[in-house]
Amino acid sequence: MTKPDLGVTIGSMAMKNPVMIASGIFGYGDEFAGLADYGELGALVLKTITREPRQGNPPAHRTVETPAGMVNAIGLENVGLDAFLRDKLPAALAHGTNVVASIAGDTPEGFAECARSLDGTDVAAIEINISCPNVKKGGMAFGVDAEASAEVTAAVRAATKKPIIPKLTPNVTDIASVAQACERAGADAISLTNTFSAMVIDVEGRRPLLAAGTGGLSGPAIRPAAVYRVHQVAQAVEVPVVGMGGIWNANDALEFIIAGASAVAVGTALYADPAAGNRIVAGIREYLQRHGIRQVSDLVGSIQL
């Protein structure tokens, strides 16, 4: 059999394979450089940026490991838009694959300002982070409300021609309706899920272990919950879905694809294995060959119910 075709497209972003790095996991890509060939992956989503630099949450602790997962409360510490454009983006683009910028703001206009500045750059797409559980204003405050999500999406839509991808929080009752609202507002794709709101308590001290009090759970612990939400959203919208949440190996990625995701993103797994994305690309290729499937897009949403 000829080599299977791993290519997928998300809006106008053509990817050589469906595997991305999730936002916030490896910063802007520079520190991980050399530990794997990130240019081999379909796309790299960089750490969420805001107009102004942010300090993030107070430390001790910002992350706590939990069974098959971790809870983080980084709080969107980032270098800000200007430093991002000047110092970080060029190095990220040098990896040689699609770079997706992730943006956040306190108001729809804050998001739009970031999008406008990115419009003239070489980023392949813009992810809209309306799902960060670790900031008081903005972030998840938008994502838990379908109307507010649509408002942010529309503001970003008006500011850029790049493909825009709202990233949803799982911490809602009806995720499909949030996805539909974003689609109507002009989203080219939907990505999900961000982390699940979570808390870890130091029993001796009777205090939260995270200085911020609460955080977001990621890693294999959330995978089945994320697969279900991806499936729900994929059935509710026409635009492509980027699925993530606990992906560790090719089998996990295939679950998301079969559930309806056109592409997947790998997060927490990178902390154990910086080459997890590359390993997953190889595993998906092997699966397609073994099953005689010519292109990965044939597998998207192929779940039989």
Add this chain to the structure above:
Amino acid sequence: MSEPHTSPPPGTQAPSGSGPLRLQAEVLESERVAANHRRLLLRAPQIVTTAQPGQFLHIWCHPPEEIDRPPSAALLRRPYSISRLRPPDGVEILLRVRGNGGRLLAAKAAGESLDIIGPLGHGFRISPGLSLAVIVAGGIGLAPVSFLVERLGGLGVRVILLAGAETDEKIPFRVERPQAGGATLPEMEALGAEVTFVSESVEGVRITEVVQARLDELPGEGAAMFAVGPRAMLKRLAEIARGGLPLQVSLEERMACGLGACRSCVVPARSADGASYKTVCRDGPVFDASEIDWERLTP
């Protein structure tokens, strides 16, 4: 394992330049050194040629070939200081077993391999004019000290080691009390350090009290202090040393990436623009005491 021990795991690139390496290191020896403490000797020639005292390794605690399977415990790598180099190819770590990760590492037998990333972070800075180093270590803080003592000794620097712990069992070294003069650590003496060890349970004093008492004997010029241990000890030393001796401290914080990317492991830093954070994994683990905002550093 029969694979070449130092080749990068499948799917990884052999990185060029001076960035951190990822490699499979064979366990050459594993030995109990005290209750709950083990010494592991790893075969990692690439680390030997580049490592500096104070740097650490980020270790996957499960078998390297199981990286494709998500574990439910010890999902993240664990940071351990490079304790000593055994040229041409040996790297030692000393570990105190604390939880799941430590237990898994302590159970590794000679012949098994570890997936490690390193050397990571910034180690101790040794200024050219240094003639006397006072190393202060508390408990498992002694782990990176052998490497530092050896490096300083090689540079002809006189080394005074002041070490302390709650009990003799809380350090990865043998304690001797030859005469009424006090306790010592023979292995550290063999490396050329002038050692004072105090255990709170036997000598009944804290190491910071010893430091305070001995500060006056030190020359004003050419001396510096290097400290590794619990935050409370480091905080106290920062007060004691303020204005006088230059002080470098090695800090710990919970990590995810270990590379400076995720911003998990930050500590409050003093900087011109007011409040800012530095990462233990990349900016540290060794900091100049003046870089740290001690008021805001949580215990």
